[in-house]
Amino acid sequence: MEFVNSRKDDLPDLRVNIGSLKIANPVMTASGTFGYAREFENLMNLHRLGAVIVKGISLYPRAGNPPPRIVETACGMLNSIGLQNVGVDRFISEKMAYLAELNIPVIVNILGDSLAEYQEITTRLCGVPGVAGIEVNISCPNVKKGGVAFGTDPSMAAAVTEAVKERADVPVMVKLSPNVSDIALVARAVEDSGADSISLINTLIGMAVDLKTRRPVLANVIGGLSGPAIKPVALRMVYQVASVVSIPVIGIGGIETAEDALEFMLAGATAIQIGTASFVNPRASEEVVEGIGNYVISEKLPSVRDIIGQLSVDLQ
Amino acid sequence: MEFVNSRKDDLPDLRVNIGSLKIANPVMTASGTFGYAREFENLMNLHRLGAVIVKGISLYPRAGNPPPRIVETACGMLNSIGLQNVGVDRFISEKMAYLAELNIPVIVNILGDSLAEYQEITTRLCGVPGVAGIEVNISCPNVKKGGVAFGTDPSMAAAVTEAVKERADVPVMVKLSPNVSDIALVARAVEDSGADSISLINTLIGMAVDLKTRRPVLANVIGGLSGPAIKPVALRMVYQVASVVSIPVIGIGGIETAEDALEFMLAGATAIQIGTASFVNPRASEEVVEGIGNYVISEKLPSVRDIIGQLSVDLQ
Amino acid sequence: MSQYQEKATVIRTEQFSEKNYRLTLDSPDIARSAKAGQFVMIRAGFGKDPLLRRPFSIHQTSTNGQIQIYFKIVGRGTDMLARIKAGDDLSVFGPLGKGFVIHENFPALIVGGGLGIAPMLFLAKSICRLKGDCGNDQIILGGREKVEVEPLVKDFKEFGIKMLLATDDGSYGHHGLVTDILSSLELHNRCTVYTCGPEPMMARVYEICKVRNVACQVSVESVMACGMGACLGCSRPTSKGTYAHVCLNGPVFKAEELVWNS
Amino acid sequence: MSQYQEKATVIRTEQFSEKNYRLTLDSPDIARSAKAGQFVMIRAGFGKDPLLRRPFSIHQTSTNGQIQIYFKIVGRGTDMLARIKAGDDLSVFGPLGKGFVIHENFPALIVGGGLGIAPMLFLAKSICRLKGDCGNDQIILGGREKVEVEPLVKDFKEFGIKMLLATDDGSYGHHGLVTDILSSLELHNRCTVYTCGPEPMMARVYEICKVRNVACQVSVESVMACGMGACLGCSRPTSKGTYAHVCLNGPVFKAEELVWNS
């Protein structure tokens, strides 16, 4: 890393590098929880964000699942949005202009149901102004493999990574699914296939039942669990993955406050993403940036980078 | 099933069969959360329970992990008790007499770090008065396989099941770990190896970090996540497993109320276990029995068995 | 369109029945910018549970910076809200969504049932204020029993707008449904019917409007996580075969835009 | 040994400093059966978060069925408890654990520091009641500053027991530590020292007792999930190389039973 110390002395140094992607601070918004950023423009200062990750984009528009799509659970929520999005072409033509003008790094979350689809989206994103990186959502079902999620099998995860890397002209972040027996195995496979960074965790698969109607609450039966409830699982997986890969790790899962974010950084995350918390408090991401800054100042750290992976672990 | 309708007409019929094990109602206490039952004798009517499952027993006594062993998380808790227990011999000599006199089915949760250990515990439990069943905790690390948990690999799960079944003189319930890519696969392997029933879920692996000390909160670094936070994951897995096996499924995970319990039964559970909830409310298990009874009466169900697996699912 | 996250002090709590409550909140930014039919997202409780905010229609606003919500206890969030005391603070986020479209020159007919009465006070006030004279407008309010309607009538009466009342059990006003009353009325062919209430009631109101060929605006509900277009959780099928988002495209829709199961 | 889960009504709340509070609860079963040194588990908040009960020493009991807890805000649970108002209900579970062992015929010396003062009022009361005359007993109370000690002194004084006071900043009583005072005292060779407070303080008290060869009982803390022996979460290393469980085998131990890092 090369950080020229050009900052004003009273401002904390929050810069981090996600491989070749340099961001002003480690706080990103998680895909699917921040719309296309514009939704938040009246509610917070978007320029304070390290990066924006937009709602997952597929090759063709998707209508998403029938309602109900969300249900609250204990300290969390289940969603089965069904990856509703406008498709990559309309995303580029309708959404990117605004995002590019924000002048903050925009990372496009992509999804597909075949390697070819992942590749084609990546190709279309090449050269689009404002796109600073691609985040690959590998929690999607692989249609060819009978709907098993790409992310649950190390070799399929590797194949998606390779396919996207082959075409991408920006850094590629691969977003892991937590619904696996051995997250370190998937992480290593993804790293070996050329991923520039790894983000985790996506949602845990869950379900809610309505006793009165005797039906699943979600029309889609199952959904993805997010929010504070999953934070312990996310922290554990970030710690495990950061211990076995040498590319940057981005922590996600139940982060609401700067304290939460710093815990993930101690466990090895170079940056973090704010998801569900933005629903509860639209200013959550900005407040986390402020809180991390205050911590760096009060702890007199040269930079926020000095806490990454600094967890002291002595197993007895 | 053969249920002679000998009950008084004003009492709800709550009887269920876990294979050949007949219990008065579907409510059991989860292993490790109810001590050896005696701890609760002043606080509730133990005779109201469908069954008691005791703290996991190993071949030799285990001291358990150094403190801190527990930490609260959002709507849940992490524990790393480290399987502290008195060992099978002292369990039989010191604890079983009291339990046998309770006159409710006692299911002994067993654990080991090798197939031989599982087998030896099972052998020592043969013929012990009061033991109505064995629950096999397969979330333990297999020392021979470098510490990978038996429960994360279908073939190892199958091997443990077979080993225990070979020796057991009572029905064998195998308790699955949720930390796997495909719970249905493990469940089928366990069924094929002769398990009489399947209970799930054990705890999710998680971690907590203390920002002030920059250390993991738990001395053991990682721990098992339980409580309401994990209920959506548990419900989903119970639903998945109940759809693919034909032996009874016992639901566990975040159950606090009769409503929670009934949701698991709709999703396919024949019975359920109360874990963490007993810490918050020592009478939780008894209250769940009462609540299920009230439901059966108010819904005018012939028996509680009439709701097992009655979830209406129409995928659009 | 500006939105605000305010720490609103509770000015007054009113309990109308075992389950029905009204809160008055000091929320100047929202009071100033809200339009009838819009809603707010309120955080109930202190801990992380319940996690998500709950949506509530703005019942009325006042020029001194206060807003009211009128709600019923149906679950944990509303149960916690009902325990709030004057002087406590609540985190309120709004105003959100699209409100009612008011047509200055033609009569309005407001039909509110049960908790669907909540947004109608603000709407009635807005219509009367805009028109100056609301002599041609009418309001039909209904509920299961007297306590669901009677305590609210006084506030509506302030504008001299014509009111028709109904209860399912006959304990107050007409014995029957608001839709019975609606069916019995002559409707100006350019009037707009505004409705909010249980789904079957709104479906029936829309049916009547369709037959009479008059415009119908409905305010609908949906589970919501964010209330502001970020989660895409609040989808509702439209008559075009797509999904609308209640928080962004609604909660007020032209009835014909939506799919009605009746 | 009986334990009770009671819905206890809050009778009185007292705030002694920014963070220190005392609650008086109507909890007749627990009040009747509690012994000095025992504790209760209290549920803070309404939702599922915080999930677990929080342990608090019984500060004192009264013959009219009330108990008190004295606590400090250190996190979310205690923060919620501090917001409780008289008239609210709390779920209280107890009395739990083993209390202090009182020796009728020999002098007692009580050493409480900070929040460790909490169980000592009950202990002092019990000792005086048992002995009739507590002229040979003494109490040393200390804290960081005046507000941590002074508000509690009045209740202790009721028994005529001899009191020695200290604060770290000298704002009240002796300027220094309770252990300074302890070191300076002559101790009857069959007296028992009872102590509760921060770990380093208790370690030091035990050291002094060891040197003087007098008995020392300590009341220690631990994170707890159940408070009654079911979870095995509250382990603490013993000098025998095993683990004791604070909720069951404690919270009061003979100091020599435990491992002290000093």
Ligand SMILES: Cc1cc2nc3c(=O)[nH]c(=O)nc-3n(C[C@H](O)[C@H](O)[C@H](O)COP(=O)(O)OP(=O)(O)OC[C@H]3O[C@@H](n4cnc5c(N)ncnc54)[C@H](O)[C@@H]3O)c2cc1C
């Ligand atoms: C735009 C909008 C405006 C609303 N205005 C009002 C109002 O003015 N007054 C009022 O009393 N209620 C209003 N509601 C409904 C209100 O939001 C729900 O009653 C509330 O969220 C329930 O929260 P809870 O925690 O008490 O219930 P929960 O415990 O979350 O759920 C209890 C029951 O309520 C249902 N429910 C939960 N959330 C909603 C929801 N968003 N909409 C409908 N049903 C729900 C659940 O399916 C469940 O059956 C409005 C909803 C929307 C979307």
Ligand SMILES: Cc1cc2nc3c(=O)[nH]c(=O)nc-3n(C[C@H](O)[C@H](O)[C@H](O)COP(=O)(O)OP(=O)(O)OC[C@H]3O[C@@H](n4cnc5c(N)ncnc54)[C@H](O)[C@@H]3O)c2cc1C
């Ligand atoms: C037997 C016993 C008796 C106690 N008596 C009193 C008393 O009379 N008055 C009083 O103020 N406190 C007492 N405590 C400590 C009290 O239980 C904790 O302060 C309380 O649980 C903190 O809850 P919280 O939600 O506010 O903090 P949390 O948000 O849970 O944690 C905040 C901080 O407090 C620490 N903490 C959490 N739980 C405990 C615990 N059980 N023991 C020690 N530290 C903890 C955490 O490690 C963290 O640093 C006692 C503890 C025990 C075990």
Ligand SMILES: Cc1cc2nc3c(=O)[nH]c(=O)nc-3n(C[C@H](O)[C@H](O)[C@H](O)COP(=O)(O)O)c2cc1C
């Ligand atoms: C409503 C919703 C929609 C989501 N959509 C996507 C998506 O399109 N692509 C993706 O990779 N993750 C998606 N996620 C997952 C989040 O980005 C994040 O990984 C997860 O919610 C965990 O973080 P949290 O606990 O902070 O919310 C979505 C999450 C939610 C709640």
Ligand SMILES: Cc1cc2nc3c(=O)[nH]c(=O)nc-3n(C[C@H](O)[C@H](O)[C@H](O)COP(=O)(O)O)c2cc1C
């Ligand atoms: C403190 C504690 C100790 C536990 N010990 C065991 C054990 O010895 N054997 C076992 O199979 N499961 C053990 N479990 C797991 C529980 O039996 C149960 O599967 C899990 O807690 C999920 O249920 P819950 O959410 O209702 O607590 C333990 C759980 C806790 C919280």
Ligand code: FES
């Ligand atoms: S509630 Fe989130 S988009 Fe409507």
Ligand code: FES
């Ligand atoms: S707190 Fe559960 S055993 Fe002590």
